[in-house]
């Protein structure tokens with residue numbers, strides 16, 4: 001791999017010129033990739049082959065600015081799908097299953113990876129593209145789909161819609177749900193709720209457009225395995241960049257091994273994880289991320305001296321099925337961050353008791369106070385892909 005990159009990949013050539021072990025090679029950051037694509041538009045210099053060798057182009061969601069474009073050759077794409085198949089195998093998907101992929105099928109890679117990996121393992125897959133939520137529900141029920149692939153938020157939204165229309169999804173044929181894009185499926189209360197509503201087993205999966213599908217859950221539901229046949233994980237202190245011990249919380253750094261067309265070496269994911277090498281009940285030897293992705297290096301909230309991730313707040317809110325949608329607002333006053341929650345409730349419930357219960361649990365479990373208010377139905381945005389429920393308001 002090194003010699004191929006040295007020969008023709010202008011992005012990695014200067015980084016690989018000295019023959020160093022992986023642990024001494026420079027990190028790759030998203031900012032560098034974005035800058036490289038801006039300077040060398042449109043695809044940047046991380047191309048191992050001439051552009052004509054590539055047959056697929058996908059792009060990131062561009063939540064934080066201009067989207068990254070990512071190209072794959074047929075060989076790299078085949079590798080991408082092979083990694084996705086591990087996600088399905090981990091969750092127990094098998095021949096005879098019927099997948100429903102509840103996405104819009106735009107240029108985001110996850111839709112296509114999920115769909116085509118099923119084909120590669122000879123499992124039926126149905127596209128949810130170009131359909132309303134109601135139509136998707138109909139397709140799931142009428143076609144007797146057995147596996148639902150979507151974001152955790154969207155699994156809940158489909159369930160809401162089903163309840164409104166009086167459709168029984170709990171006794172539908174769906175037996176497995178697989179989620180990515182948000183940490184939700186690894187948040188205990190979110191997982192429990194999806195499993196209860198769908199009468200299914202719910203699995204988390206982690207991946208990035210530029211890296212590939214590197215993480216999957218097994219049927220033991222004991223954290224997210226990293227596919228170490230295809231990826232090399234490291235955990236570093238995001239400030240000092242020093243390696244951390246297994247079991248310490250730090251930033252996940254990933255090297256992928258089979259995507260030669262547009263590879264990544266020591267890529268800083270920005271995701272905080274805790275790895276475990278304890279044996280898993282499933283028998284796999286690969287390392288696991290305990291609790292999945294815990295948060296982003298840049299979304300830690302500090303409320304009156306208490307550090308926490310938005311997922312911890314979500315875990316509490318999702319214990320209360322009366323809450324249909326919510327948003328978290330963090331504002332800074334006199335150097336201190338304060339937390340305000342907006343809740344949209346089912347119209348049949350008494351808001352004051354829900355507000356009181358959530359307030360009490362935030363205090364007991366996380367030792368924080370929040371200003372909590374209920375807002376009218378339909379006021380908060382609904383999300384189909386990556387949810388953006390947290391807003392930082394800085395008056396200064």
Ligand SMILES: [Zn+2]
Nearest residue numbers: 218220280282
């Ligand atoms: Zn396992």
